[in-house]
Amino acid sequence: MFSWLILLPFLGVIILNLPFRALMRRAAFWLCVFIASVQVCAVVFPAVCLWMGKLDILGYILKINFTLDNLSRVMLLCIGMVTFTAVFVERQMRRDEDKFFNFLNLLLLLVAGLNGIVMVRDIFSLYVFLEIAAVSSFILIGSNKDFAAFEGAFKYIVLSVVATVLMLSAIALFLIVAGDTGFSSISAALKSSPDRFFVILAIGMFLCACFIKSGLMPFHGWVPDSYSSAPASVSILLAGIVTKAVGVYTLIRVVSAVFGFTPAIKSLLLAVGALSVVAGALAALGQRDFKRMLAYSSISQVGYIILGLGSGTALGVAGAVFHLFNHSVFKSLLFLNSAAVELETGTRDMESLSGLNKRMPLTGITSVLASLSCAGIPPLAGFWSKLIIIIALWMCGQYFYACLAVAASVLTLAYFLSMQRKIFFGKLGEGLENVKEAGFGLAFPAVLLALVTVGAGLFLPLIIHVFIFPQGAIVGG
Amino acid sequence: MQLDWFIIFSLVTASLWTVMTRSLLRSGIGLALTSVILAIFMFRLNSPLAAVFELSVCAGLISVLFISTISLTHPLSAQEKIQHMWVRLARFWFLPLLVIVLVVGLLLMRSRPQIHMPLAQDLKDARVVLWNFRQIDLLGQAIVLLAGVFGVVVLFKERQKK
Amino acid sequence: MNELAPQLFWPCTLGIAMIFVIGLYCVLFTYNLIRALIGLEILIKGVTLLIILAGYITAHEALAQSLVITLIVIEVVVITVAVGVVLGIRKHTGSLDARNIRNLKG
The missing domain is CATH 1.20.5 (Single alpha-helices involved in coiled-coils or other helix-helix interfaces)
Incomplete structure (x- = not known):
């Protein structure tokens, strides 16, 4: 039914590389924009989805059957939005036509992989699509071909392959216990034999793999390097959606659909989440590099999502998914701002920048909005999602973790205010007189993302019953 | 049965040799050897199709990839080699110990997994x-x-x- | 279940666990980037054997084989990309020494 979400990007790549290359090269940018917009529209207006479902040729020929639930829809929306942003940013930043063309192709393959991740209901197919997303992101990180980028890519490859091996070992053990790789059959087998040694080993290995892939704190080694060394648009993709879909979504889906919220899993999630929240925020305070600071902030925010998941209640999971959505909006926006600053001033060192607000008002305003949303200031969207997570933690009796989440929120505010003070406020620094606002390609998506983060906060009463609370339904059973 | 034991033993030995050996080229060859032994074992475990893939793709293609990459790097001089060997041995002395500890540990805590019985119509x-x-x-x-x-x-x- | 499976299960898991330790040790303690990739390959070999073994003892060989074929195809692509990245690093630094990479262990 929904296989066109994968087929559209896949066919897009094939069409782009058919004989009419010269012609397709000019159309490539608009094709990518079109595919991203269709994906966003399909989620926001379900009628488009039905209409596209009628054109599902491959679905009739092959027996591929994808299912969508609310969680998948939110992820598809995030993927569409972040892809849209990244295409515009790349258009603005990359002058080389060849490289731009390769970027678009890889981006489409990445989108196909990510869409696959959120739609499959089979643990081995999940692995296949995870690898598609991972391989395209390795190449995208290294596509600038400078030393730092290769270094970040190499670290990502090593940790990602180790995570993959853990995940596959878990799959093999599930195969022994369940005899199949579908979510439902594994879940049934785990219910009938919950605490055999091999089952616990397999669950542990799978959770570990998800922690590595989402860059949580004991396994975060690759995150700052690959986020900060990748090209600007790839940082947006990685922080905005790749680690979220590859790691966090997988964790949410597998824990809720296969493992179930047992006390051991809940306490493990809470411990790892709390460690990431606090240590990520502390590490972000000490950074000088703009993008590195954002990367540590990303680790900290992913910690919040895991805390919400760890509460194990419908409310907590709803908060976690809402925070995931918010994070992918405001973190894309912040990386977009860092790209604009880097493009115009040529540096990411926060100490050597100041007073950019006078020269780049739009970047300044959008970054203030994104930072405040990330720090949880009402009425922006980030406040509501953090509030839901904290309430859920409090209601299920985890008072310690709830207090920790509130305290870390203050830390978040601290490092974002310090960033704003250094880069955007104060007197204009020397040598920055000629800086001007970056072009349309950066301004347009920035405004859109800022509108989304403000709108989701202001119109919360409208979306809370159709969009947020239904997420909790996956906890049932 | 004896043969299976022997194959497992040689698989582990081959991978150990791959990791411990001094020259990168031999390491690449060791990887190919590991692949070949693994392919033989897969034949014995009723998985001929996957074994053919392992043999042609892993033992063939990946080894060619590795060995051609290794040949791009310049080899070390004799003195450097000896120095390098001691540095390597100093870093790897712990490995055999770890393997032995693991073997003893696993032998002590044997637990049998609950094995899933297939349904009647099984696709072969x-x-x-x-x-x-x-x-x-x-x-x-x-x-x-x-x-x-x-x-x-x-x-x-x-x-x-x- | 195959008749030989119970006797074969423990020696195989033992062998696979040893291969994992060897591969992980190689990845963590080497200074050479190519050797790190070889360590990763050894890890993947171990997991390939584990899947085949799982198929053998549960008599789901066909399923296990189709999984392994997919796994091998993906493995080749990942390793090719990794070799490309390593060659890129070598072009910048002129060596394959991981000590040129800042804080590799993160």
Whole structure:
């Protein structure tokens, strides 16, 4: 039914590389924009989805059957939005036509992989699509071909392959216990034999793999390097959606659909989440590099999502998914701002920048909005999602973790205010007189993302019953 | 049974040799050898199709890839080699110990997994399963290969120009 | 279940666990980037054997084989990309020594 979400990007790549290359090269940018917009529209207006479902040729020929639930829809929306942003940013930043063309192709393959991740209901197919997303992101990180980028890519490859091996070992053990790789059959087998040694080993290995892939704190080694060394648009993709879909979504889906919220899993999630929240925020305070600071902030925010998941209640999971959505909006926006600053001033060192607000008002305003949303200031969207997570933690009796989440929120505010003070406020620094606002390609998506983060906060009463609370339904059973 | 024991033993030995050996080239060859032994074992475990893949792709293609990469790097001089060997041995002395501890530990805590019994109609042909029940994986393979092609284009292209 | 499976299960798991330790040790404690990739390959070999073994003892050989074929295809692509990245690093630093990479262990 929904296989066109994968087929559209896949066919897009094939069409782009058919004989009419010269012609397709000019159309490539608009094709990518079109595919991203269709994906966003399909989620926001379900009628488009039905209409596209009628054109599902491959679905009739092959027996591929994808299912969508609310969680998948939110992820598809995030993927569409972040892809849209990244295409515009790349258009603005990359002058080389060849490289731009390769970027678009890889981006489409990445989108196909990510869409696959959120739609499959089979643990081995999940692995296949995870690898598609991972391989395209390795190449995208290294596509600038400078030393730092290769270094970040190499670290990502090593940790990602180790995570993959853990995940596959878990799959093999599930195969022994369940005899199949579908979510439902594994879940049934785990219910009938919950605490055999091999089952616990397999669950542990799978959770570990998800922690590595989402860059949580004991396994975060690759995150700052690959986020900060990748090209600007790839940082947006990685922080905005790749680690979220590859790691966090997988964790949410597998824990809720296969493992179930047992006390051991809940306490493990809470411990790892709390460690990431606090240590990520502390590490972000000490950074000088703009993008590195954002990367540590990303680790900290992913910690919040895991805390919400760890509460194990419908409310907590709803908060976690809402925070995931918010994070992918405001973190894309912040990386977009860092790209604009880097493009115009040529540096990411926060100490050597100041007073950019006078020269780049739009970047300044959008970054203030994104930072405040990330720090949880009402009425922006980030406040509501953090509030839901904290309430859920409090209601299920985890008072310690709830207090920790509130305290870390203050830390978040601290490092974002310090960033704003250094880069955007104060007197204009020397040598920055000629800086001007970056072009349309950066301004347009920035405004859109800022509108989304403000709108989701202001119109919360409208979306809370159709969009947020239904997420909790996956906890049932 | 004896043969299986022997194959497992030689598989572990081959991988140990791959890791411990001094020269990178021998390490690459050791990897190919590990692959070949693994392929033989897969034949014995009733998985001939996967074994052919392992033999041709892993033992063949990946070894060629590694050995051609290794041959691009210049070899060390004799004195450097000896120095390098001691540095390596100093770092790897712990490995045999760790393997022994693991063996003893696992032997002490044997627990039998609950093994899933298959249903009556069991499909014996991997090709049937792959083409009829795992079409999503096939689609995934196609996408991943395409990504690999672009990876080669992006990462190796500049080198050809020079 | 195959008749030989119970006797074969423990020696195989033992062998696979040893291969994992060897591969992980190689990845963590080497200074050479190519050797790190070889360590990763050894890890993947171990997991390939584990899947085949799982198929053998549960008599789901066909399923296990189709999984392994997919796994091998993906493995080749990942390793090719990794070799491309390593060659890129070598072009910048002129060596394959991981000590040129800042804080590799993160």
